[in-house]
Amino acid sequence: MSASIESLVNKEYQYGFVTDVESDRIPIGLTEETVRLISAKKREPEWLLDWRLKAFKRWQSMTEPTWPNVKYTAIDYQAQTYYSAPRSVKPLQSLEEVDPEILKTYEKLGISLNEQKRLSGVAVDAIFDSVSVGTTMKAELKKHGVIFCSFGEAVLDHPELIQKYLGSVVPYSDNFFAALNSAVFSDGSFVYIPKGVRCPLELSTYFRINAADTGQFERTLIVADEGASVSYLEGCTAPKRATNQLHAAVVEIVALDNAQVKYSTVQNWYAGDKDGVGGIYNFVTKRGKAFTNSKISWTQVETGSAITWKYPSVILQGDNSTGEFYSVAVVNNYQQADTGTKMIHIGRNTKSTIISKGISAGHGQNSYRGQVKVLPKAHGARNYTQCDSMLIGNQCGAHTFPYIEVANSTATLEHEASTSKIGEDQIFYCKQRGLNAEHAISLIVAGFCKEVFKELPMEFALEAQQLLGISLEGSVG
Amino acid sequence: MLKIDNLTANVADKQILKGISLAVNPGEVHAIMGPNGSGKSTLAQVIAGHPGYEVTGGTVTFEGQDLLDMDAEVRAQAGIFLAFQYPVEIPGVSNAYFLRAAYNEIRKARGEEEVDPMEFLDVMTEKLKIVEMTEEMLQRSVNAGFSGGEKKRNEILQMAVLEPTLAILDETDSGLDIDALRIVAEGVNKLKRPDRSTIVVTHYQRLLNYIVPDYVHVLAQGRIIRSGGKELALELEERGYDWLLDTAGASA
Numbered sequence: 178m179s180a181s182i183e184s185l186v187n188k189e190y191q192y193g194f195v196t197d198v199e200s201d202r203i204p205i206g207l208t209e210e211t212v213r214l215i216s217a218k219k220r221e222p223e224w225l226l227d228w229r230l231k232a233f234k235r236w237q238s239m240t241e242p243t244w245p246n247v248k249y250t251a252i253d254y255q256a257q258t259y260y261s262a263p264r265s266v267k268p269l270q271s272l273e274e275v276d277p278e279i280l281k282t283y284e285k286l287g288i289s290l291n292e293q294k295r296l297s298g299v300a301v302d303a304i305f306d307s308v309s310v311g312t313t314m315k316a317e318l319k320k321h322g323v324i325f326c327s328f329g330e331a332v333l334d335h336p337e338l339i340q341k342y343l344g345s346v347v348p349y350s351d352n353f354f355a356a357l358n359s360a361v362f363s364d365g366s367f368v369y370i371p372k373g374v375r376c377p378l379e380l381s382t383y384f385r386i387n388a389a390d391t392g393q394f395e396r397t398l399i400v401a402d403e404g405a406s407v408s409y410l411e412g413c414t415a416p417k418r419a420t421n422q423l424h425a426a427v428v429e430i431v432a433l434d435n436a437q438v439k440y441s442t443v444q445n446w447y448a449g450d451k452d453g454v455g456g457i458y459n460f461v462t463k464r465g466k467a468f469t470n471s472k473i474s475w476t477q478v479e480t481g482s483a484i485t486w487k488y489p490s491v492i493l494q495g496d497n498s499t500g501e502f503y504s505v506a507v508v509n510n511y512q513q514a515d516t517g518t519k520m521i522h523i524g525r526n527t528k529s530t531i532i533s534k535g536i537s538a539g540h541g542q543n544s545y546r547g548q549v550k551v552l553p554k555a556h557g558a559r560n561y562t563q564c565d566s567m568l569i570g571n572q573c574g575a576h577t578f579p580y581i582e583v584a585n586s587t588a589t590l591e592h593e594a595s596t597s598k599i600g601e602d603q604i605f606y607c608k609q610r611g612l613n614a615e616h617a618i619s620l621i622v623a624g625f626c627k628e629v630f631k632e633l634p635m636e637f638a639l640e641a642q643q644l645l646g647i648s649l650e651g652s653v654g
Numbered sequence: 655m656l657k658i659d660n661l662t663a664n665v666a667d668k669q670i671l672k673g674i675s676l677a678v679n680p681g682e683v684h685a686i687m688g689p690n691g692s693g694k695s696t697l698a699q700v701i702a703g704h705p706g707y708e709v710t711g712g713t714v715t716f717e718g719q720d721l722l723d724m725d726a727e728v729r730a731q732a733g734i735f736l737a738f739q740y741p742v743e744i745p746g747v748s749n750a751y752f753l754r755a756a757y758n759e760i761r762k763a764r765g766e767e768e769v770d771p772m773e774f775l776d777v778m779t780e781k782l783k784i785v786e787m788t789e790e791m792l793q794r795s796v797n798a799g800f801s802g803g804e805k806k807r808n809e810i811l812q813m814a815v816l817e818p819t820l821a822i823l824d825e826t827d828s829g830l831d832i833d834a835l836r837i838v839a840e841g842v843n844k845l846k847r848p849d850r851s852t853i854v855v856t857h858y859q860r861l862l863n864y865i866v867p868d869y870v871h872v873l874a875q876g877r878i879i880r881s882g883g884k885e886l887a888l889e890l891e892e893r894g895y896d897w898l899l900d901t902a903g904a905s906a
Contacts, residue, residue: 609703609727610730611756628746
């Protein structure tokens, strides 16, 4: 492909700056003491410390999974810092107390924590390194009985809800990274939507890693009570650093009877440079449990991270429950992604839809890994899977690993897959109509991702489309 | 308008064009004919700026500018349009969106205001009639799932929208049934103006019954071996290419 196209795909990562704030960091290394220290810093109740310690013990007996189709130098878990908080962050009474440097950081990222300037209809919880620095629109939400706060606050203010639901979807023993997270998680967001309430605002969490050599281990728990509904957005960025940083998060969603939860992610962690140096290791466990007549929908646009390991899944526990997974995953330069979903059909007439769009450019390696499992009692279960890959250039790869297990003969499953290549001919065709190469690629890619983008909330859809353009700059090589 | 002088071009180190010279004046229709593999489509692609062809010698000017120095999109913005022999599919991008993006790029290049989707729809309503297409066509993805005939009509629709000064039709007649051929040819004729020129690349004389050329050139083995008026096409229809090839071979 021509050099002009190649130069297009390598635009600078614009969120790679560092904020200069004094931080309270604990020493590097991970022992039982570290776990106790984090718990103490958060003034947690005994039951939570116990849970963390059990998780830590379990983690020590586990080994890092080797089945993902990604390669990286071994992570030294003793060389990380497991807690780092801006020193100024004490339990805050109001957003006015947030360090102006941090507020500026979020302004720079396009997220205003100033309620007057907020995006209309969106409430934001901002997580900076290990802690939440503020949540907007709390008062408005409270009127409707909606709880939206940092995980740390929820532990102290709503212990009964946390005790009931923490680990109910992703037990601490679930996998290596979930166990690690359960032991050392520092903050995250908590959402509770009461019975029959449609959350009046979009809820959003913005994750920012700032400190060096620090992992971010956040936990998000969303509970939609019977008949409730909510749309939740998540965004992530990090500074450019030459070393790899670890991000191991857990997200649990509980959709009780007749509830609906829509969870959208635009993941733009620093991906490393064009030679694959630096970048975030993103090992995330996301799962939802759907009860009777409920619906859980995951939409993700994954453009960042050096390594992505992530399978937002739905356990279709209740009859007539629905699970959806819409994904766009982009890898460029030396990025690697092993991502997909699991749909576990337990209840009758459960239904799942999987639409996965993988885009590989540069030397990127993109794997779709998906499991559809129909258990014996899931009469009338239905799944539709569509799994498309697009290649840009000759050095990249696309891989597909579908696992299908069906134990009920009344189930209906469809699986479609395709691989295409943005060719010189497609670009030339657009150029011959007057579009430049950059415009041509963004148009072709947007067309490819259309089915996923239409699932995103409006303001996110635009951002995602732009992000995609940036991620792919210079990718046609 | 277009002046080609001793143009040579390679694809993958193989010389395909071996010294083409051709002048097209405003309002003229030129037909380029010749057997398969003679370099007709290559010539069309080289004029449009396909990066897969390497120009090794000669000059091409368009309205006084050095065309070979321009990127493909700049050539398009300058008024050169290629109706593709094999139109490319772009799944997920609606015809309307694609056409408006192209239309706006070309308007920008001409220093005109861009149009919004509503204004564009008005433009389209007129243009659709030229190729007897319905609005439903605009909502479909660019060329995806189109029949051969629909693809070719879509090319002419794009040409109608973009109003090029030089249109090159690359085997637009191939794969068309007689009705589609008529629609396509009539579309081209409706767009004819004294300041617009057309190059029709075709294997058969059939299309030239509808789009009547001022000049006919026969391309063989990378060279123009004979030029004449429209009657040359009829002679080719009757006698084939062999007699010309023999003459060319003898003189070479």
